[in-house]
Amino acid sequence: MGQNFGFVKVAAAIPRVEIADCIYNEREIYNQIIEAVHRNVQIIVFPELSITAYTCGDLFGHTLLLEQARKALSLLVEETSDYPILCIVGMPVAAGNCLYNCAVVFQSGKILGVVPKSYLPNYKEFYEERWFTSGISATIDTIELCGDRVPFGTDLLFESAGVVVGVELCEDLWVPIPPSSYLVQQGADIIVNLSATNELIGKHSYLLSLVRQQSARCVAGYVYASAGFGESSTDLVFAGNGLVVENGSILAESKRFSSTPQLVVSEIDVxxxxxxxxxxxxxxxxxxxxxxxxxxxxxxxxxIPLRLTRKVGAFPFVPSDSLVLNERCAEILDIQSSGLAKRLVHTQAQSVVLGISGGLDSTLALLVAVRTLDKLGWNREKIIGVTMPGFGTTGRTYHNAMMLMRSLGITIREISIREACELHFKDIDHDISIQDITYENSQARERTQILMDIANQTGGLVIGTGDLSELALGWATYNGDHMSMYAISTSIPKTLVKYLVSWVAENELVGEARDTLIDIVNTPISPELIPADENGEIKQKTEDLVGPYALHDFFLYNMLRFGFSPAKLYFLAQYAFEGVYEPDTIKKWLKIFCRRFFNQQFKRSCLPDGPKVGMVSLSPRGDWRMPSDASSAMWQKECDEL
Structure with missing residues (x-):
């Protein structure tokens, strides 16, 4: 994939055309190719029959139009011979006794191949079978064009070291099994579509759904170029639809009904x-x-020198659209509560036991537990919330924990871990003034022991409060908060947790409970295992120790979801966090992420059950099976070379 990390810069061009004026149209197409070259475009696609215009009607039967189209193509190929951009233009091509509606593919002064349209619309306002023959019925596999013998057929794929390109034309997309469905299974990464779709009320939204769905079904890039202003004639109006889509997501699109030429440019990640x-x-x-x-x-x-124009989202787990985010939060909470409900019913649990710290993660777990019991019609008092003040507990988190439990109407138990931990330190001969990993993990394990024993007392289940981001970094005490009887948030990343809690505050709670949730969302993330500062404020902030969760979630999503290397993660993160984190800061935390992710796999190899919520999960039962002793040496080396 080289230094461009698999990105291919493409363009959907919408030229201004004059109907049946091939020389004029050639000039407009040439100008857009030159503009594309200056913008470092590697592949450019033009609309259907762009050299003649689509709406020529019975003029397609005239020899002069066909001859002028060939001359225009020859001129265009010759004039662009010094430019290595791959060009795909539309024109009528006569071969033997037939006329075909074709896409002509050329580069650096050479025609590489000609792809005829497979499916010809011949209904309502369309009459293509009046003039053209379907490429499916063609019995030839080469034709003579502009003095050369060139490949011809619907089975052509255009291949380089970095990308394979397939071609279909307009109506081909609208049939039950488009040609692109076969082309991608033969290896096409990007499908280009030369189109001339006229505008009708509601048609555009349907077209968008077709393009997005086909690119998603084909797991492909899709570049769609449709006729614009100059084609609008007689009964038809064309709006100039240019789209660049990747696996169902629109990367760039044109402005519809524009009277000026447009070049829609973006990069497809092959x-x-x-x-x-x-x-x-x-x-x-x-x-x-x-x-x-x-x-x-x-x-x-x-x-090409690569500069991305596509948006790189800094928070891949969090939808940028507020309406989508709202729907996503509701759906996630439903998934979590449905999973927990099944576990409670199956085990005939008499209680639900949670450690409540006043932090985000335990708050989310409690909110899911409350929704679950409400869903089952069980009394909320079956939820036993246990707050366990320790050496680092602050007044703010303790107050929030108590206020939240009271306002939700659950059973509250308060058990200090100080005395038990002090006795434990004495038993193992640990100096309490040494606030090291033993000092911290002893508290976490003591809390887990208390929860497990209360669950045994009450015939219940301990619900885990840890999240996906902590699992990725190994930020959990082995056999401490690492362990539970059902890990409710095991596939929820830290950057998403606060939105879920905020959603409940805004949509399901009022008064004291709502106010408490809002304060919890605004509380710094901390395990609170180190005493507070002189002002009673949180001293031990997680992100100061392991790094910003925004960066770690970005690395996690893109490494697990797409297998990206450290170099590509670093490259993308500089776009996503431009103006937020300096490159050296990104590099620092990327190295730490890679080291911790590999070194802490042993904790993920024995995770308790938990509901899978999104596309990224670390469950050892299917989503992430990595040897606990896998070496991070190659990843670390690439980080060092950045």
Whole structure:
């Protein structure tokens, strides 16, 4: 994939055209190719029949139009011979006794291949079968065009070291099994679609759903270029739809109904797409159903200085759209409470036991437990919330823990761990003034022992409060807060926890409970295992020790979801956190993430059950199976070389 990390810069071009004026149209197409070259575009696609215009009607039967189209193409290929950009334009191509609606692919002064349209619309306002023959029925596999013999057919794929490109035209997308479905199984990473879709009320939203769904179903990039302003004639209006889509997500789109030419540019991450396909092993299993193997036509993907124009989200676990985030929070809480409900019913649990610290994680677990018991119609008093003040407990978190439990109507137990820990230190001959890992972990294990024993007393289950981010970093005491009888938030990342708690505050609670939740959301994240400062404030802040969870969740998502290397994580993080974290800061915490992620796998290899919520999970029962003794040497070395 080289230094560009698998990114391919593509463009959907919408030129201004004049109907049946091939020379004018050639000039407009040429100008957009030159603009694309200056913007470091590697692949550019133009609308259907862009050299002649789509709405020529019966003029397609005139020899002069077809001859002028060939001359315009020849001129265009010659004029762009010094530019290594891969170009795909639309034009009518006569071969033998047939006329085909084609995409012509050329680069550096050479025509690489011609792809005819497979499905010709011949209903309502469309009459393509009046002029054209379907490429499916073609019996030839080469044609003569602009003085050369070139490959011809619906089975062509254009291949370089970094990307494979497949072509379909307009109506091909609208049929039950589009040609692109077969092309991607033959290896296409990016599908380009040359189109001339007219505008009708509601049609645009349907078109968007088609393009997004096909790119998602094909796990592919999809570049869609449709006819614009100049095509609007007689009964039809064209709006100029240019789209760059990746696996269901729109990266860039044109402004509709513009009277000026447009170039819609973005970068498609081919490395990411290929990783997705390899992980989804069922992807390639249907390739046998396509009876004809693709013909691969080589081209050279030119090297470019890469500057991303696509947005790189800093919080991949958190939707940027507030409406989507609202829906996501509601759905996650439903998943969590449904999983917990099944476990409680199955085990005939008489109680639910949680340690309540006044922090975000235990608050979320408590809120899920309350929703679950309400869902089952059980009394909330079956929830036993245990607050266990220790050496680092502050007044703020203690107050919030007590206020929250009281306002939710659960059973409250307060058990100080100070005396038990002091006795334990004496038993193991540990100096209490030495606040090291033994000092901290003893408190965590004492709390877990208390919870487990209370669960035994009351016939209940201990509900874990740890989250996905802590598991990734190993930020949990082995056989302490690492252990529970059901880990309710095991696949919830830290950056998402506060939004879930905030959602409950805004949508389900009022008064004291709501106010308490808001304060908990604003409390610094801390295990509170070290005494407070002289002002009684939290001294031990987790992010000061292991780094910002925003960065770690970014690394976690992109490394597990897409298998990205440290170099690519570093590259992307600089875009995502520009103006927030300096490159050296990102590099520092990336090294720590890689080291901790590998070294702490042994804790993840024996995790308790917990509901899978999102696409990234660390459950050893299916989502992440890594040897506990896997070496991080290669990842560390790449970090050192950044």
């Amino acid at each position: 490395e990411r797409l290929r990783t997705e396909r390899r992980v989804m092993t069922s992807f390639a299993k249907g390739a046998w159903a396509h009876g004809r193997d693709a013909r691969f036509i080589p081209f050279v993907l030119n090297d």
